[in-house]
Amino acid sequence: NAGVTQTPKFQVLKTGQSMTLQCAQDMNHEYMSWYRQDPGMGLRLIHYSVGAGITDQGEVPNGYNVSRSTTEDFPLRLLSAAPSQTSVYFCASREREGQETQYFGPGTRLLVL
């Protein structure tokens, strides 16, 4: 299994541009989440999904959209990038309710100028 994969690894955007961060998992996990990590801080939850077609907001959802059309994929969309969205983004998945261990992707480093 490839586990959780993320693309791209690094991206530079200009303020106002939009883009989609891709996340995929091949473990048939029900739950998927997006986090951002800022320097010297822990991870903050952006959005999460408990199954295909079901998403919910986390701690810092503003400026981000998600959808979950398949079990495998959970893309994160930045609608109009802002410098405050400069961060490292991690996607994670876990099997199901009651299985608490999360598996993380390698991260996408985003710089918004």
Add this chain to the structure above:
Amino acid sequence: SQQGEEDPQALSIQEGENATMNCSYKTSINNLQWYRQNSGRGLVHLILIRSNEREKHSGRLRVTLDTSKKSSSLLITASRAADTASYFCATVDTGRRALTFGSGTRLQVQP
């Protein structure tokens, strides 16, 4: 806001010494987990302790949980240079479905 807060923020020790990190949290939890993050990498799950457990071991790791004090500690015994990383506690609140992370402890193990 961060649910878990780790203490200390940074820790530097010599190889072979023990490293202890503490985590405090605010709400009722189902379980508490510890993760490790090597520089520039994603997080890796280390150990999970449930709210009805007080202590758990895994190899050189020992985790304790005190729900009355809303705190947990992670002990790494006989540390190695390869243990150099950031360590995060994370909780699953009762009634929630996602992890909430603390701000982490940066551990440096000097060879």
